[in-house]
Amino acid sequence: MTQALSTPERIPQRIKAAVPNSAERGGLRTVAGIVLLILIGFFVGVLSGCSRNHQAYFPDLAQRDISREDLLSGRSLWGEAAEELVLPEDHVMRMSPQMRAFLDRYVPGNYADPMKIRAILEAIISPGALGMEYDRSLTFTARESFRRAEGNCLGFSYVFVLLARERGLKAYFQEVEIPPDWTPAAERLVFVNRHINVRVDTRIGHDMVVDIDRANVKPFYPVRRISDKEAEAHYYSNKGAEYLDRGNMKNAFRYFVKAVRLMPKSSAFWSNLGVFYRLNNLPWHAEKAYFIALKYKPSNYSVMTNLAILYEIQGEVEKAEYFTGLAKRYQQKNPYYHYYRAQEAYNDGDYQATLRHLRGVIRQKIEDYRFYDLMAEAYIKLGKQDEAEEVLAKGADYR
Structure with missing residues (x-):
């Protein structure tokens, strides 16, 4: 998932209201393991008219000569040198020989499915075995999470899914929608929660959910199954957010684009790219990315808030008020x-x-x-x- 940055000193007073906050004070911290980058707001719920044609409302929006490939190429920032920006390939879900040896030691293959699930979980978290420690701020690949025995919900889920599948279990990723927590903006970057856990289909008639952070996840939170590709894309988006927070713009760009290439119809990842361009002083590139994000999810109200901020800064008062009004209406529905x-x-x-x-x-x-x-x-x-x-x-x- 993934999306959130904010420069509070530049947030217009008219829309500096409530910010859903999942960042710990003093640095980049992801509460549940997936960073959702936004500029100031994250709004959920559906309101009638959310799919309205914003570009028809403001005809000049369609006149900008910026294509998707322009956004994904990086040429606007680095010119011909952008050709050297090779997309990362971190092999997010690759097993290591050490992981297979660990599995052979702690999880016999002749166990029934529920026993396999429990044995894998115990082996991962028990101090006498792997002893993996949960750190919400650390986004690693499966192999790195295993080697370091630490990571956030993404790393834990990567490790568990790979080990489970190696033992013949039908394991897949789930995204959990944790409600936002509104607090006043006080940080350079604001991050919104998303959480990943694992569901395993068993052969005895019921599924089992495995989660390293049960304290923050309630049974009434909505969940949806996601593909391996989307689970990997969240890794790249998280890493892009980390690089952006450090001011490493080339790596931030590479990782954000990798996420978009993996999931080209993801509103969240296009929105991230918009935030990147906004912070790199290319407002109309940011605008283009935001409108692509709205195409794939017209109810992405964090994008509407980002657009309101963008237009306020650009002095486009009518557009800023239009998107601010939409965002406030959706906020009231939450x-x-x-x-x-x-x-x-x-x-x-x-x-x-x-x-x-x-x-x-x-x-x-x-x-x-x-x-x-x-x-x-x-x-x-x-x-x-x-x-x-x-x-x-x-x-x-x-x-």
């Missing part, structure tokens, strides 16, 4: 934005406002017990014990 506002009100001691922010989303039957817990706490502060118990009873169904 239950987690209202949860953030309810938390703010609760911390300020305004318990009535806490309830106002939560009542609407509670009616949507959000399957997240935290909404109900916070509402119950507000009722308790107001001395309404019966209402608190009623809300807690409703939320118990989602624990």
